[in-house]
């Protein structure tokens with residue numbers, strides 16, 4: 488696949504990706520890998536009053552994964568999380584004006600990572616409201632411990 492197979496807008500996002508990095512004071516994190524090609528996308532968000540105040544991404548992957556991640560951050564910056572949760576990979580492809588057929592799966596990475604980051608925020612918020620955790624560190628420890636228990640149980644079965 489040559490970069491020439493992508494349209495102009497996709498190449499522009501690939502060459503000048505927006506919102507690259509990690510949100511420093513983020514309160515939601517998502518990370519998704521694509522087993523087929525080994526690409527990985529990470530998204531961090533800072534959400535206040537249900538609005539995505541900041542969003543950044545990091546990608547280990549192809550031009551399509553970079554361009555679609557860039558677009559996802561651009562579409563959702565400043566938007567309500569309900570809007571972001573309704574976004575699909577098809578919306579991202581449409582926004583770019585299409586992707587080569589063999590590259591459509593790349594748009595799934597950023598959308599899945601975005602939704603995971605929002606769910607991460609919502610779960611954290613709920614646990615704080617219930618008094619289960621009171622700091623981000625406590626939430627991270629609880630999430631880590633829960634993941635370890637799930638993996639342990641999966642090994643035993």
Ligand code: FES
Nearest residue numbers: 524526549552593
């Ligand atoms: S080829 Fe794997 S995400 Fe693009």
